Amino acid sequence: MSLSAGKKANAVPKDRVVIGRVGAPHGIRGEMRVIPLTDFVDRFRGMKEVMVGEERLHIESCRFHKQFVILRFREYPVREEAMHLTGKLLTVGRDETVPLEEGVFYTFDIVGLHVFDPSGQEIGVVENVMRTGSNDVYQVRRCDGSELLVPALKAVVKSIDIKGGRMVVAMPDTWD
Numbered sequence: 001m002s003l004s005a006g007k008k009a010n011a012v013p014k015d016r017v018v019i020g021r022v023g024a025p026h027g028i029r030g031e032m033r034v035i036p037l038t039d040f041v042d043r044f045r046g047m048k049e050v051m052v053g054e055e056r057l058h059i060e061s062c063r064f065h066k067q068f069v070i071l072r073f074r075e076y077p078v079r080e081e082a083m084h085l086t087g088k089l090l091t092v093g094r095d096e097t098v099p100l101e102e103g104v105f106y107t108f109d110i111v112g113l114h115v116f117d118p119s120g121q122e123i124g125v126v127e128n129v130m131r132t133g134s135n136d137v138y139q140v141r142r143c144d145g146s147e148l149l150v151p152a153l154k155a156v157v158k159s160i161d162i163k164g165g166r167m168v169v170a171m172p173d174t175w176d
Contacts, residue, residue, distance in 0.1 A: 016051065016091040017108060019043065023086065026070050030082045031061070033068040034090060040098045044069045050090045057090075105160060113167045115140050115150070118158060124148060126167065138167075 012018055023033035036044070041064075049058050058074040076082035097106065107129045115123045115138075124142040129152075136152035150156060150169050158168040 012089060012091055015094055017094055017097055017106075018089045018091050019050070020069065020090040022052070022088045022090065023068065025079045025083055025086075026065070026068075028079050029072065030077045030079055031070050031072045032076075032082050032085055033065075034071050035067075036069055037089075041069065043098060044071070047092075050092060052085060052088045052090060105162060109162045110138065110160070110167075112165070113160070113162075114165055115148075115167045115169055118168060118170050123169070126150075 019038040020034040020036050023035050025031065026033045034044075044062050047059055047062070049056055051057070055075075057076075059071055060074050061070075061072040063070045073082065073085075076085065100106065110129050111126050113126045115126060117123055122143060124140045126138045127141045128139040130137040130139060130149075138150040138152060138157075140148040140150055142148050148171075150171070156169055156171065158170055160167050
């Protein structure tokens with residue numbers, strides 16, 4: 001099983017994790033609507049700072065309104081100043097991710113893993129994780145360039161080694 005701390009974006013450094021996207025201004029006091037891109041929305045309550053690109057922003061207030069997190073940043077106390085943040089990604093360091101239970105992984109840790117069959121033959125690399133509702137599906141780019149869809153089921157995914165950068169899968173057509 002995998003969780004998304006945030007969706008990957010090309011401009012986000014590897015040591016950062018996306019947790020939200022700044023939306024439209026909210027009111028006239030510099031508050032901004034943030035669309036959460038994390039499975040742990042409550043994390044915003046206790047946060048003191050986030051990054052937008054290379055800029056560190058200090059959170060002065062946080063509250064929730066409908067599906068949005070409403071944040072006010074010390075650096076942008078006026079609506080007109082804060083508006084330039086619209087569309088930008090909020091990130092935190094990987095070391096600030098919420099610890100997960102054993103056997104549960106962040107999506108950003110799964111993407112990029114090299115996939116092997118049980119005999120050690122490399123199949124390809126995970127390019128994306130699709131959330132289907134019942135279980136995740138790993139999109140694997142095979143070594144020959146074709147695509148393989150791997151259901152994230154214990155019967156198929158035999159092991160995941162994030163530090164080693166590898167996943168072992170036994171696809172149904174290879175079962176004995």
